[in-house]
Amino acid sequence: MEARATRERGPTGERRLSLLFLAPSLIIFMIFVFYPLGRTFYLSTMGTDIIGRANKFVGLDNFAAMFSDPGFFKALGTTALFVLFTVVPAIAGALVVVLLLESRISGQRMFRTVFALPFAFSVATASVIFALIYNPAVGMANGALSYLGVDRIGWLTEPDLALISISITTIWMTLGYNVLVLSAGIGAIPTEVLEAARLDGATGWRLHGRITIPMLSPQLFFLIVISTIHALQSFGQIHILTKGGPDGATSTLVYWIYEKAFSYGSSDFGTASAAAIVLLVIVLACTGIQFGVLERKVHYR
Amino acid sequence: MSTSSSVTGSVTSKIVVYLVLVVCALPVVFPLYYAFVGGIMTPGDLSSYPPKLVPTAIDLGNYSSALDTIPLARQYLNSAIQTGIVTICQLLSSVLAAYAFAFLRMWAKTAMFALFMVTLMVPWEAIILPNYLLISDLGLTKGPLTYLGLTLPFLAHAFGTFLLRQSFLQFPLEVRDAAVMDGCGHLRFLWRILLPLSKPAIAAVGVYVFMTTWNQYFWPLILGNDDKYKTLQIGVSMLNDAESSSPTLILAGVTLALLPTLALVIFGQRFIIRGLTAGAVK
Numbered sequence: 001m002e003a004r005a006t007r008e009r010g011p012t013g014e015r016r017l018s019l020l021f022l023a024p025s026l027i028i029f030m031i032f033v034f035y036p037l038g039r040t041f042y043l044s045t046m047g048t049d050i051i052g053r054a055n056k057f058v059g060l061d062n063f064a065a066m067f068s069d070p071g072f073f074k075a076l077g078t079t080a081l082f083v084l085f086t087v088v089p090a091i092a093g094a095l096v097v098v099l100l101l102e103s104r105i106s107g108q109r110m111f112r113t114v115f116a117l118p119f120a121f122s123v124a125t126a127s128v129i130f131a132l133i134y135n136p137a138v139g140m141a142n143g144a145l146s147y148l149g150v151d152r153i154g155w156l157t158e159p160d161l162a163l164i165s166i167s168i169t170t171i172w173m174t175l176g177y178n179v180l181v182l183s184a185g186i187g188a189i190p191t192e193v194l195e196a197a198r199l200d201g202a203t204g205w206r207l208h209g210r211i212t213i214p215m216l217s218p219q220l221f222f223l224i225v226i227s228t229i230h231a232l233q234s235f236g237q238i239h240i241l242t243k244g245g246p247d248g249a250t251s252t253l254v255y256w257i258y259e260k261a262f263s264y265g266s267s268d269f270g271t272a273s274a275a276a277i278v279l280l281v282i283v284l285a286c287t288g289i290q291f292g293v294l295e296r297k298v299h300y301r
Numbered sequence: 302m303s304t305s306s307s308v309t310g311s312v313t314s315k316i317v318v319y320l321v322l323v324v325c326a327l328p329v330v331f332p333l334y335y336a337f338v339g340g341i342m343t344p345g346d347l348s349s350y351p352p353k354l355v356p357t358a359i360d361l362g363n364y365s366s367a368l369d370t371i372p373l374a375r376q377y378l379n380s381a382i383q384t385g386i387v388t389i390c391q392l393l394s395s396v397l398a399a400y401a402f403a404f405l406r407m408w409a410k411t412a413m414f415a416l417f418m419v420t421l422m423v424p425w426e427a428i429i430l431p432n433y434l435l436i437s438d439l440g441l442t443k444g445p446l447t448y449l450g451l452t453l454p455f456l457a458h459a460f461g462t463f464l465l466r467q468s469f470l471q472f473p474l475e476v477r478d479a480a481v482m483d484g485c486g487h488l489r490f491l492w493r494i495l496l497p498l499s500k501p502a503i504a505a506v507g508v509y510v511f512m513t514t515w516n517q518y519f520w521p522l523i524l525g526n527d528d529k530y531k532t533l534q535i536g537v538s539m540l541n542d543a544e545s546s547s548p549t550l551i552l553a554g555v556t557l558a559l560l561p562t563l564a565l566v567i568f569g570q571r572f573i574i575r576g577l578t579a580g581a582v583k
Contacts, residue, residue: 036431122516
C-alpha cells in the first residue's frame with residue numbers, strides 16, 4: 001500500500017516525469033539543432049578571419065558577395081540539374097521493377113532482395129566503386145565500350161558528362177530504397193481491390209495504369225519529396241568522384257558551401273552560412289509543398 | 302504485353318518478365334560483384350584493358366594489404382564505437398520521449414511534439430558549420446575525444462521518437478491501466494511490459510540508426526584530423542585517393558566496409574522496410 005501511494009503520482013507529478021523523459025532529446029536538440037540554426041543566421045551577417053572566426057558585423061555583405069558570385073548561381077543551376085537527373089529516373093526505374101515483380105512470378109522475394117542490395121552501400125563505398133568503374137585507364141565503363149569499338153571516355157573529366165556520371169551513381173544508390181518503399185506500398189493495397197479489377201477484365205499494364213499506380217500515389221509522392229530533399233543535400237559522391245570539378249561543373253550548393261568553409265585557405269564561414277540559409281529555405285519549401293499544396297491531390301486511402 | 306488468357310500466352314509473358322527483370326538486375330548487382338570479385342583478383346587481372354570479369358587466379362593478399370595500407374582495422378573499431386554509442390543512446394532517448402508522448406500527461410504536448418517534428422525539417426548540411434565550430438571549440442576533434450565529437454549531435458533524433466510513439470499508441474490502454482493499478486510504476490511498465498512487446502519497432506529504429514550512422518560521410522570527414530580516429534567510410538575514400546593503392550586493394554577495403562550493412566539488408570529486410578517506410582505507408 002505504501003509503495004502504491006508513492007507510485008501514484010498526481011497530474012503534476014506525471015507532467016514532471018514527462019519533462020524528465022523528454023529532457024535528453026530536448027537538450028540535444030537545443031545544443032545541436034536550434035542553437036546552430038540561430039548561429040547560422042548570426043554567422044551569415046559576420047565577416048570572418050583567416051581561420052574562420054567571426055570578427056566583425058557586416059550586415060548583408062555576405063549575401064551581396066554570394067549573389068554577385070557567378071559560381072553561386074552556377075552551383076544553384078547544377079543542383080537543379082542534379083535533382084532533375086536523379087529523382088525522376090530513380091523513381092520511374094523502381095516503379096517499373098516493382099510492377100514487374102507483381103506479375104505473380106516465383107522468385108519474387110529473391111528479386112526484391114537483389115534490387116534492394118544497393119541500399120547497403122554507403123555514399124563512400126558506392127562512390128569509391130564507381131570511381132573505379134569510371135576510371136579512364138582500367139575502368140569497367142570504358143572496358144565495356146571497348147567491346148563496342150568505342151574509344152575511351154573521360155566519364156568524370158568531361159565537363160558535360162561528369163554530372164551525368166555522378167547522377168548515374170546516385171540513381172544506382174537510391175534505387176534500392178525506392179524499391180523497398182514501393183514494394184511496401186503495393187503490399188498494403190487490399191487484395192480485394194486488385195481481385196475486383198481483375199474480375200472486371202483489367203490485366204497487365206491496364207490494371208497497373210488504372211489501379212496499382214493510382215493506389216501507389218502516396219508512396220510515389222513521398223519518394224518525390226524525400227528524393228528531392230536528399231538530392232539537394234548530396235555531398236559524398238561529389239566529394240569522392242569529382243571534388244566539384246571539372247572546372248566547377250559538378251559543384252552543387254552543398255559542395256559550394258563546403259568549399260567556401262573548408263577548402264584550403266578559404267574558411268569563409270560568413271558566405272558559407274549565407275548559402276546554408278539558401279539551402280535551408282529551399283529544403284523547407286520542399287517540405288512545405290509536401291504538407292501543403294500537393295498532399296490534398298494525392299489519393300489517400 | 303499480352304492480355305491473352307491462354308496458357309502459352311501467359312508462359313511467354315512470364316518469360317519476357319523474367320528476361321526484363323534479369324536485364325534490369327545486372328547493372329544493379331554489377332558493382333557488388335565487382336567489389337567482391339575484384340577484391341580477390343590479382344592486380345594484373347583487374348588492371349588489364351579491357352578489365353577481366355572473371356579472375357584467372359585468386360589473390361587474398363589484397364585484404365591484408367588493405368589492412369596494412371591504412372589503419373583499416375583501427376577505423377573499423379572507430380566506426381563500431383561511433384555506431385554503437387549513437388544507436389544505443391538514440392534508442393534510449395527516443396524510447397523515453399516516445400513514452401512521454403504516448404502515455405504521460407504533459408504541459409503543451411502539441412507544441413512540444415511540433416518542436417520535435419521541426420527538428421526533422423532542418424537539413425543537417427544547413428547547420429553543419431556552426432556544429433563544427435561548436436565541437437571544435439569544445440576540443441572534441443582531438444584524440445579520443447573525437448568519439449564524443451562524432452556522436453554527441455546524434456544522441457537524440459526525432460525520427461526514432463516519431464516511429465516509436467506510433468507503435469506505443471497502438472498499445473491497449475486497458476492493459477497499461479491494469480498494470481498501473483497493480484502498482485506498476487512507469488519505468489517498470491516501460492521496461493518489463495512495453496519494450497518486450499515493442500521489439501519489432503525497436504528493431505526497426507535500431508537498424509535504421511545503425512545504417513545511417515555507419516554510413517555517415519560529411520560529418521566524420523570534416524571532424525577527423527587524426528588518422529587514428531577517422532571512421533571506416535573516410536578510410537575507404539582515402540584508400541581511393543592514395544596514389545599507391547591498386548584497384549584490387551581498394552575493392553578489398555570496400556568489401557570489408559560493406560559487410561555489416563550488407564548483412565543487415567539481406568537478413569533484416571523486414572525491419573528496414575518497417576523503419577524506412579514509416580512515413581510513406583500508413
